[in-house]
Amino acid sequence: MELPMNSNVRETHFDNGLKILTRELHNAPVATFWVWYRVGSRNEVLGITGAAHWVEHMMFKGTQKLGKGDVFKLVTRNGGVNNAFTWLDYTAYYETLPSDRLDIAIEIESDRMVNARFDPDEVASERTVIISEREGHENDPGFWLSEEMQATAFKVHPYHHETIGWKADLQRMTRDDLYNFYSKYYAPNNATVVAVGDFNTDELLEKLQATFGKLPRGADIPILTIEEPEQAGERRVVVRRPGAAPYFMVGYKSPRATDPDFYAMMVLAGVLGGSSGLAMGRTSPGRSSRLYRALVEKELSADVSVFYQPMLDPYLFEVSATARPGVSLEKIERAVFAELEKISTKPITDGEYEKVLKQTRTQYVYAEDGVANHGYRLGMLDVVASWRMYETFLKNLEAVTKDDVQRVAKKYLAEMNRTVGWFVPTNRGATNMPSANGSEKRRTAAGAKKSTKRKQAARRKR
Template sequence: MSVGGRVGGNGGNGSAGSGTGAGEIRKTVLPGGLRVLTERVPTVRSATFGIWVHVGSRDETPALNGATHYLEHVLFKGTERRSALEISAALDAVGGEMNAFTSKEFTCYYARVLDADLPLAIDVVGDMLTSSVLDPAEIEAERGVILEEIAMTEDDPGDCVHDLFAHTMFGDSPLGRPVLGTVDTVNSLTRDRIARFYRKHYDPPHLVVAAAGNLDHDAVVHQVRAAFDRAGALSRTDGTAEPVGPRTGMRAVRAHGRVDLSDRRTEQAHLVLGMPGVSRNDDRRWALGVLSTALGGGMSSRLFQEIREKRGLAYSTYSYTSGFADCGLFGVYAGCRPSQVADVLKICRDELDQAARQGLPDDELKRAIGQLTGSTVLGLEDTGALMHRLGKSELCWGEQLSVDDMLAKISAVTPDDVRAVAQDVLDQRPSLAVIGPLTDRQASQLHEAVA
């Protein structure tokens, strides 16, 4: 028997509006632990359907680095009912969009279609997730595609500097290794290894189905159940199996004061300066979000004004936070001429040090709260974003926090909260990752600046 209910802001049963005011969020748990969540938005003519998998690159051993992402590619390459071409053609024929992504802690496959074509999207994506044949020839062909993706990333220093920074902070640990894997690990992955990874992680208790748009919850549940029953996926598990809960009990290795410099013949030097942040379960994450927005979240932010507007030292500069189950990161990025990298780094350090010692003025924090509030709401103005919130919230927190509740958390942040988290986070010894053409003297200056 299905277990269903309407999900309120605290993740329990009971009627509630969605955070955007579009409609209610409902949740059903099917036998075997498969969760189905929907948010009805009757004012649109589209729907986005996604299946979230409770596995990411941090679940890989060193030898399996890149397996999660490799499998994400391979599941598009054919099932018992459809060839790779038929999978893509099915959505193309109705003007739909289909894609997937892999992160450190989860994977998502999704499709956006007209509301009338939602049953097709459910059938195709469900077929991919439950009935992939993992054809050896397709796996070999896709290996070349993934190696090209790695090469493309390596050619974009503004992108791969973040991988370098993750390695600077976490070392040769699951969080420090790249999601894509490396050329060596991807070349070593065999069909048998990928198949074992697939069987281990792609069972109903590890999956969350999320859909948002002009839809009917009961119809979605029926269609999802039919798609999984067709493949026998639900019958392969114990009917009393419980969904896998959010990640707990992990301990990431974090470094302080490390410097990683990668000498490359690029036109710019790309740097990330940062330190350990807070986990996604830490109540301080709301205050840290406000602090990050004030420091580097927009054109009026401290870093943007000091580095770009006043001194013209960089085109792109920003700050960001990343929250994982057991830890987090706070980072500042800038891309500048190699000759200016020491000056840019000094400004970044000065601004972070000042925020740690003195906090930020109330007017800047008020502006940051307003910016964060507006961007949160505007970021949920399409069905894809709503689907993303449903799936990620269920996997990461096991509940749905309404947008109204989220806005209340942001608005409740006080200057004292921001000062406290600034002292906790920014007063730590930072680490630094830089990619660019650096002289020995510049490298020495960068090491000294972080010491």
């Protein structure tokens, strides 16, 4: 099953290397405009970890034309919304506006692609903001374990650190470090513009040529080809800090988005934890999924989730669960590994297979609602693989067999390939459960991890 609705995506290239994807949708007088830069925390080196995220912040601090905060004011005054986010593989900026105001987005993004000021006082001010942001994450147990898991799982590849960066680097980084990073990676030949909505493509391309087309091509950026050495055995990490509840995590090195095994891994994630569709990332808590039945229904854990996302390079297939009071992490671990062993040795059922495909189709279609969703998926997939993956996703998923699912489970969910993490609260009486009268807000460690690690590159208001 392919989606013919995507057949009108048009790809254009300018002489300065800028790639442009346009898709006309005329069902409402609105349009979304995205700029995706092929730079994220994977492009950082030790000493400047967190630079990609910090540069994102600085893009809202003014250019020669626009002052601090003017981007947000200009967009909202014209009935639109805007935001930005940084992830391991990319940084993205977008505006969604009434279609007759789309020129505003074009002017904003073409200006700050090359003219961001990086005023020293603003850099100093933002240092405080970003360190405070990191310290806020540090209040969540899931952040600490996630950070230690990445550093343990990846010894060579720059996926070994969180997007927020190490605190010592945030304290030491200079204005010149940030500006040099910006100058290297923010250029037309390292970006993809995505526009979706109510516009005429030919007219839009003329406007883009008159703005983005005049920007100078940047220096060619070498393709990052760092390969993580094959893991030679199980790795373990234990984090002991104050926290709400114990929680368990395991991560397995898994294939990148362009690997033929990617689609079988997506089905595997759906069977174990529920389908995420093309939302890409953490699965929804499917009550009929294997891990939900094995852990939550049996009252071993308060929750359970599976994470698998299309990435430029091999990353982690993760399972995490928050222990219920009185349940040991050893028991959680045994239950998780038992389910992973089953799916590695016995094919999934016809019912499980069909349910995952049905859920994915449904979520795929639901995600078609709204021009911003189109812009997000086209841009994200173009950075990690190809935007055409958007059109062929369901067809490739439906080509996966039950034997394929068992094969990839056996291949990737192996003891030699895993990193296991435990978060052990040091405070007495730690619990994740509500009080007897139900008035206490329930906040699990796994829930904290979802928010702090920003697995789906959660967008921040400016």
